Amino acid sequence: MKKRSSGGLKALFLTICLLGILFALLFHHTGALSKSLETQSQQAAQTAVNQALMTCYAVEGCYPSSTDYLEQNYGLYIDHKKYLVDYRIFSTNLMPEVHLIPRST
Secondary structure: OOOOHHHHHHHHHHHHHHHHHHHHHHHHHHHHHHHHHHHHHHHHHHHHHHHHHHHHHHHHOOOOHHHHHHHOOOOOOOOOOOOEEEEOOOOOOOOOOOEEEEEEO
């Protein structure tokens, strides 16, 4: 029976270490990519809300009292399982403050 040379064991150990580092880097970048996609999704949803608000104001001359009105009459879709909507209206002729707050999953 032949014994493995110490050079072969070192090469095997080095290969395993490099694979471990590669997997760690891949895992880290996957998490960063996921966070980036969540941020982009929230920004797209916020843009959709703002566009629906402006369209409603242009058509009707006033802002709605809630986002429910925009969802029913202007085709806005908000994933309420994903976002909590903070809608603050001061007057029907001033654009409301709308914040989409990500829900914890």
